[in-house]
Structure formats: C-alpha cells, structure tokens
Amino acid sequence: MWDKMRKPAAGVLLTATMLLAACGSTGNNADNGQEAANGNAGAENASQGAIDPMGKYETPVEIKFARPSSQNWKYPDGDSLDDNIWSREYSDKLGIKVVTDWTAEEGETYDQKMNVAIASGNLPDMFVVNATQLQQLANAGELADLAGVFDQYGSELTKKLVNSDGGLGLQSATFDGKLLALPGVSANLYNPSLLWIRTDWLKKLNLPEPKTMQDVFAISDAFVNQDPDGDGKKNTIGLGLTKDLYTGGIGLISGFANGYHAYPWIWVKNADGTVQYGSTKPEMKAALGKLQELYKNGQIDKEFGVKDGAKIGESIASNKLGIMYGENWMPYFPIIDGKKQNPGMEWKPYALPSIDDQPAKGGVAFATTTYFAVNKNFKHPEAIVKLLNMQQEKMYQAPVDPNSPFNIVQDGDTRIETYKYAVVSSTLGNDMIADSITKLKDALEKDDPEITKGMLxxxxxxxxxxxxxxxxxxxxxxxxRQFDAFQQLLNMYNNDGLVTSVLAGQTKTMGENWAALVKLEKETFTKIIMGAAPIDEFDKFVDTWNALGGKEITQEVTDMVNK
Known part of the structure; x- marks a missing residue:
C-alpha cells in the first residue's frame, strides 16, 4: 500500500483490464428486493439514535462475496483467503462473516468470469466490478442504491477520503441520482510523465536548465553532438524512447506530446463539449512531426522501435543517455543502476515544458478503476459501508503506521502484503496525496518529524x-530524487496542471475492436517517428481509425460521459 514506486497498476485506464472484478452464484433474499434497492434495508432508524459507523451487528451477518485474488498472494502460516487478519476483524468487531462465493485470478480472467455472471444474472450478495460492468448492471437495474446508507453509515474519515479525488469516483458510480457502487478511489497525481535530464551533463556543457520545448531540443542536440560523456566519440543519445510509446512508465512519448498540448492514449473533452480520443487530435500530428525530425537528426536511438524499458536502463548504465520522459519512480528503476556504475551521474526531474506560451499539462487516466457493488436483493447494503469504514480506519487513521499488520507482515525474508485481503478497499485521492507531500516538504524544510504524523x-x-x-x-x-519528482507533481496539481481522461472504463465496441486499433496506432506512430512513413500518414491513420470502429467508439464514450 505504501509502495516506493508509484506505478499505475494496470497501465492506462482505457486499454488495461481492470484490477478488480467479480461475480458468482446466488445468495440473495428476493423478499427484500425493493427495500434493499432504496438503500435503507437493514439500516438503523436514525431517529432512534446516532448510528455507529463501526457498530457490531447483534446477530451476525453473512455476506457471500465475489472477489479477485491471485495464486501469487502469500499468507502468514495458517491463514487463507477466507481466514486472515481482515476476516477475523470483520467478525470480531463488526459481526460480519465474509464468505468467498467464488474467486478468480485478478485481471482478465476475473473480468471474463464477471461478464459470464452478469449475462446469467447469477450474482452474490456483494461483488467487485470495473466501470464497464458497473454500467451494464446499472442499466439492468441489478444493484442496490447505496446513497442513503453511505450518508448514514459512512464514517467521517471514510467520507473525507472517498471525496479526496474531488468526488469524481462517487460521480462515476452515480446513475440517475443513485449511488450504485462504492468507488475504489486512487490518485492519478502520481502518474504524469516528467522530463528527466542528466544535470551533470548540463553543467559540463554549460547549458541552462530547460524552460521551453525549444530548450529541450537544444539540450538534446548538445547531448548528441558535444561529447558529454567525454569519450571522444559521437555515441550518446539525446532522447530515450521505447517501443511501447505510452506504457511502462519509461521512455514515454506522452510527456513529449503533452508539451504540444496533445494527450495520447486518453479521452479528452474539447472546448465545444465534444469528446475525442487524444491520439487522433491535430496536436498529436505536430508532436510526431518533431519526433520524426529528432530521429532523423540522430537524437533518438535508431533502434528504439524494438527496445523496452530494460534497454533504456542499459543505455543509462552505459553512460549514453541524457534525456527521457517518465514517471516519478524512475530513480528506483532504471536510473539507480546507472548511478551505481557512474557515481558522478545526476538526474533531475523537470515540469513539462511547453512549445508555446500556454503551460503544458500532464495527461492522466481516470483514477478510479474498481467499484464495490451490492445485489439489490441483499438485506444489509449498509454492511459494505461498514467494511469500507474498517479498511479506511486501519490503513489511514493518523498517525499512519506503514508496518501495521493490516498492511504488511514480514516473515523472515518474505514480505507479505496483508492489505490485499480486505474485501472492500479504497486508497487516497489526489487531495490527500497533495496534502501528504506538502507536509513532507514542510517537515524536511523545518527538520521536524512531528509534522509527518499528520501524513496519510x-x-x-x-x-x-x-x-x-x-x-x-x-x-x-x-x-x-523521487521527492524532487513529487514536488514537481504537487506544483502541477496545485496549478491545474493535469488533464484527466473523461472515460472510466471501456465501451462495447472497444471490447471488440480496441486491440486492433491500438496495434494500428502504435505501428503508424512508430513508422512516422522513424521516417518510414511521411507525417501526412497521420491523417490516413485518423481516417482508418474511425473506419475500423473509432467513430462508433467515440459516440459510445460520449454517451457514457453524458450519462
């Protein structure tokens, strides 16, 4: 939960399978369908006294839960998916017995099984879904409205943290005024690309720090032509790219494109209110044109089209690379290996420079990818809120203990991530991350560890x-060095420097055509950058993309956004 490297868990939201989804067999109480659907089944009457968000049921409540898991999860001796520190706490403190109705390997396998369950109408009491599945179940009227129970039973901490993304997660789970799931909130503040540069090379060549894209071009040229590694050979690389273009967090073209106000790989709303896939906008053509020029001038590795992030690491370690766009965790990988081999090496992250007088903004995926839903026929929809209250308290009640047994357990050399066992979970939204980084900055400047006690x-x-x-x-x-990146991200966030995808899932046609469209996009963009296709090939790409389903997908995304 407090991982050192803040990576997006499943890549970009649009094409990754969602982290969590679930389904299962019956376990419903049809007699209580309407009562549960209005969000008040099993709830205490507020007029009879204050509701305890963590109150224990006098008569234990059993919940049949469908959830993801992984064969790679580790457990302390004697524990299992159904019997662990979280399940015991649910039973002891809340009077809730969670029974795994079924589970499947997290990711695509899990999503597929959930799709079968939705098609069959065979749903347990509670289950985990992705955004697309939530939309399907909402349309089918299969879910309990949680608005009332969240308002009544949500603890002060839970409500604060679930809204720490500006309420976007709750909004995405609301249909026609009904809250049909609890969002698994997370932060996309961590995810924008930053510009990473060898500052020891800047100093050696007496170059200024970059403030504009024109500065970046000049620095890249110097790093290739002025022998920054001092070996007397023209064998250094200006800008590092990988064959993956957008994914993997290293050597991305997305940060470069953001400098042109282009937002590849995400869906954006235009000034006129229309929705468009960022990779098809005219600004992307301009960014690709410049990358083609840099490649032609020898500033990009001639073989980037077959190299991955590990190869970028090799270029860094061999003292040959000077610039790359990547995420905040770059110092842990791949930069640290180069630093160990070249102690004089220094890298620094910079905010995204712009091609013009308009500030560049970082494009990020929609932060919420996971939702926790309740079957409309289940008698106790409020139980899901209690489960979330407990998870929020155990993980985020200040002062936070990263070594809490509800987070991790160290068994010899084995680090066991016990936080994964929580059946309902939500992390921190951008507001809370920004607050923690601000406190960390203040604590370091004042050399006062007491300030950190308020960090989540x-x-x-x-x-x-x-x-x-x-x-x-x-x-x-x-x-x-990661803290340097955090400060840049904090500044971006505080100054409206993020562009968030408006799409929180996939559409029907995406499920059928997206893989082919992604292949078309990456192949075309790679050819353009390498000069194997002229820049006007971009226009043909857009036409082909629309013809192969892109136009239909755009309409579907528009409908989802305007639901």
Missing part, C-alpha cells in the same frame, strides 16, 4: 530523505 501517504520517506540531505548517504538517493 509517503510516511516512509522522511527519514531516508533527511539522511540523504544531511550526509549524502547514497543508499537514500532514490528517495531524495
């Missing part, structure tokens, strides 16, 4: 960064 995230960063700042302990170099 990045609680493990203060001591390592403090140690690095005091004695330059290289063991903590990655944390210090």
């Amino acid at each position: 995230a990045e609680t493990d960063k203060f001591e390592p960064i403090r140690a690095f700042n005091k004695d330059r302990n290289m063991d903590y170099w990655p944390q210090a």
